[in-house]
Amino acid sequence: EAMAEVSNKRVILKRYVTGFPAEDDMELVPATARLAVPPGSNAVVVKNLYLSCDPYLRSRMSGNDEPSHVPDFVQGEVLTTLGVSKVVESGHQDYKPGDLVWGMTGCEEYTLITDLQSHFKINHPELPLSYYTGVLASGAVGQLVGQLAKISGCYVVGSAGSDEKVNLLKTKFGFDDAFNYKKEQDLDATLKRCFPEGIDIYFENVGGAMLDAVLLNMRLHGRVSVCGLISQYNLEQSEGVRNLFCIITKRIRMEGFIVTDHYGSYRKFEEEMAGYLKEGKITYVEDVAEGIESFPTALIGLFYGRNIGKQLVVVA
Secondary structure, X not given: OOOOEEEOOEEEEXXXXXXXXXXXXXXXEOOEEEOOOOOOOOOEEEXXXXXEOOHXXXXXXXXXXXXXXXXXXXXXXEOEEEXXXXXXXXXXXXXXXXXXEEEEEEXXXXXXXXXXXXXXXXXXXXXXXXXXXXOOOOOOHHHHHHHHHXXXXXXXXXXXXXXXXXXXXXXXXXXXXXXXXXXXXXXXXXXXXXXXXOEEEEEEOOXXXXXXXHHHHEEEEEEXXXXXXXXXXXXXXXXXXXXXXXXXXXXXEEEEOOHHHHHHHHHHHHHHHHHHHHXXXXXXXXXXXXXXXXXXHXXXXXXXXXXXXXXXXXXX
8 A cells, every 4th residue: 555655855964064064064855755654663753843953963963983972963864853743643652643742853844753762742732832942842051041040049140142142131031141252352351240259150051261261260169060062063173171270179060961861850840941931930032944944054053143042943
């Protein structure tokens, strides 16, 4: 019996990347998808609705053998990213057509998902589904970390790469202060101005010169949570950090984390964040690109600061 086939535009990695990525390192190619699952399998076929653009995807484009928590993309094959999808066919007893899910999926219109261990059904369809590429999953880190810190009673200072974004941090997201790191000649002096008594907690998503300056300004027994190092992703040779001795003298605790390590706590987080959104305690800004063909442009824009808020793509 013939299986239903549909058009399935997809974004593939055209070539491995050195330095800053470009749009033509990726390619939109035509393909087809079968709207059926292999007989006897637990797989599902999903229609992708929203795709997330995240800086860490750059680290998967290098084609090197350096160990990482996620494997490199394969040249000529479809990219994968976090997405929001609707189940169209299912061989899994816990999923039925029409179910809304989020998790890793292909940068394409339809995807056959064979491993559903890191996928979650969407429990709050009354909220915008696109939120499950960011505020209700992972992503849009900077704007959310600061707001959650404010809810916890912290004094919060943020850094951003444009005056427009600095203004957003202070007016829309409620940060106590913020600065444009591109306009600051001396980050050490900037941090001393913003934190005359030093920094207790630093959420690290930048690396490089910012981390060096922060270490000089940490207080005794300060804590650094390391989520990303976007300033280093496009460098052929990573910058060194000169002020690591501060970790000893100030007894700083510095620890990295990966979101997938904490999926066991996801349902608790989902309910907490959904509550904050409904109560107006969290403000969320998205930058939405239209169509699967816009994925390469949207992703590259992250590395030039073109996005305002969480970058995502509406597939259809």
